[in-house]
Amino acid sequence: MSDLTINKISAGVLCGALLIMGGIKTADILLPHQDLAENAYPIEVPEVAASASSAPAAPQKAEPILAMLASADIAKGEKLAKKCTACHGFDAGGAAKVGPNLYDLINAPQGRDGGYSYSAALAGLGGEWSYGQLNGFLHKPKAWLSGTKMNFAGLKKPQDRANLIAWMRTLSASPAALPTAEEIAAEENS
Ligand code: HEC
Incomplete structure (x- = not known):
């Protein structure tokens, strides 16, 4: 293989790499990556423990009269x-x-x-x-x-x-x- 051929191949590889990097950068600008404000699939966590400890049981009994x-x-x-x-x-x-x-x-x-x-x-x-x-x-x-x-x-x-x-x-x-x-x-x- 002549030196010239090797140079051509290297240049081709380099160009290819540059194109890929440029492509990634362009995609990033066009479709910016965003952090989600909340889970796309929110997980419902029942707040039983919290309400049981903080709020007293609803008054079921009659107030004194x-x-x-x-x-x-x-x-x-x-x-x-x-x-x-x-x-x-x-x-x-x-x-x-x-x-x-x-x-x-x-x-x-x-x-x-x-x-x-x-x-x-x-x-x-x-x-x-x-x-x-x-x-x-x-x-x-x-x-x-x-x-x-x-x-x-x-x-x-x-x-x-x-x-x-x-x-x-x-x-x-x-x-x-x-x-x-x-x-x-x-x-x-x-
Ligand atoms: C829709 C019909 C209905 C209405 C309205 C109603 N009651 Fe009654 N009441 C009954 C029935 C039926 C019984 C029997 C309950 C049983 O055997 O479990 C009863 C039982 C009672 C008893 C027990 C009596 C006993 O002999 O031991 C009291 C006291 C009473 N009612 C008071 C009232 C008062 C005061 C009101 C109005 C604020 C009222 N009720 C409205 C149907 C009614």
């Missing part, structure tokens, strides 16, 4: 009872409707109406409708008593529950005593 009963608005309570009368009677000796009669209910046995067919859940309570028990039940019936057949969303506002319960207290020949200062102080969310 015993302290509100003495000064509750009984007239407003009577109006609120319109939410109940589709299913309940409040008159003395009245018959059960969709739900049992609720006359003279404060401190009465739970599931007391012998002529009414309660759910197993309510029949199994076996306590009395104290102010605190009523507060919890009326706040969210289905959450407070799993299995109850009372289809009612509940009364969210503590003042509404206080007004209604205060009115229900008046439906009696001898209304139950209002809560004592000790009972008010000892009240917990129900």
